[in-house]
Amino acid sequence: MQRSVVxxxxxxxxxxxxTVVGGALVALFPPLSVDYATAQLDxxxxxxxxxxxxxxxxxxxSLTLHEFGHAIVAxxxxxxxxxxxxxxxxxxxxxxxxxxxxxxPLIILAIGGIPLPGGAVWINHWALRSRKIASWVSLAxxxxxxxxxxxxxxxxxxxxxxxxxxxGLSYLASVQILAFVxxxxxxxxxxxxxxxxxxxxPQARQFGAKARPWAPLVLFALIIAVPMVSSTLWDVTNAIFxxxxxxxxxxxxGQLAFMFWR
Numbered sequence: 001m002q003r004s005v006v007x008x009x010x011x012x013x014x015x016x017x018x019t020v021v022g023g024a025l026v027a028l029f030p031p032l033s034v035d036y037a038t039a040q041l042d043x044x045x046x047x048x049x050x051x052x053x054x055x056x057x058x059x060x061x062s063l064t065l066h067e068f069g070h071a072i073v074a075x076x077x078x079x080x081x082x083x084x085x086x087x088x089x090x091x092x093x094x095x096x097x098x099x100x101x102x103x104x105p106l107i108i109l110a111i112g113g114i115p116l117p118g119g120a121v122w123i124n125h126w127a128l129r130s131r132k133i134a135s136w137v138s139l140a141x142x143x144x145x146x147x148x149x150x151x152x153x154x155x156x157x158x159x160x161x162x163x164x165x166x167x168g169l170s171y172l173a174s175v176q177i178l179a180f181v182x183x184x185x186x187x188x189x190x191x192x193x194x195x196x197x198x199x200x201x202p203q204a205r206q207f208g209a210k211a212r213p214w215a216p217l218v219l220f221a222l223i224i225a226v227p228m229v230s231s232t233l234w235d236v237t238n239a240i241f242x243x244x245x246x247x248x249x250x251x252x253x254g255q256l257a258f259m260f261w262r
Contacts, residue, residue: 025050
């Protein structure tokens with residue numbers, strides 16, 4: 001791969017900077033503290049701002065890397081057009097509509113804690129050299145979320161960090177793993193379906209193409225409306241998170257700190 005092919009955009013570095021600033025704020029100003037006199041949790045305004053920046057900025061960075069993962073595997077697999085489309089620039093604006101792909105997922109994450117799949121890259125599957133490569137193009141995105149989640153978890157486990165950073169990174173790690181679990185569902189429009197689609201019959205692929213626009217919406221409606229669906233996804237997420245050494249209590253405190261309006 002030529003060095004000139006991948007050129008991270010200034011916007012990507014800006015998102016990383018926002019995430020780092022958020023991490024610095026929660027490290028210096030813990031967003032939550034216990035008032036032992038009243039047995040209540042107190043919030044620090046600056047720390048709360050920090051964890052919001054950490055989670056939203058971290059999610060935006062991971063969304064960029066998720067889509068970049070799709071694009072770089074497609075590029076190496078034969079679809080060189082992704083470079084011309086700007087998908088290798090790590091510019092989040094390149095990944096379809098900025099409102100539907102960026103703003104809406106961030107709002108849903110902020111309101112309900114569910115990491116909606118955000119951006120998308122348009123791959124020329126006819127240019128890919130094999131069905132195996134086509135599957136790996138789909139898998140590259142959610143695997144990047146899993147990798148980020150495990151790395152963040154291991155950082156918390158093996159590095160001595162301030163309490164605010166522990167709960168913030170723990171929650172961000174669990175969100176990444178939840179994004180992996182969610183994206184791996186074999187639902188048309190999600191990456192899990194994309195990984196098996198090359199091996200389906202023409203009739204099944206045709207049905208999947210028709211279902212792709214509305215199937216994810218039905219899934220997300222079920223997640224919001226049926227508590228058992230959401231709890232099952234979180235159970236799988238917590239199992240993976242715990243297997244990597246994650247502390248679910250710390251992640252829950254991070255979620256509590258992030259959702260300051262609750």
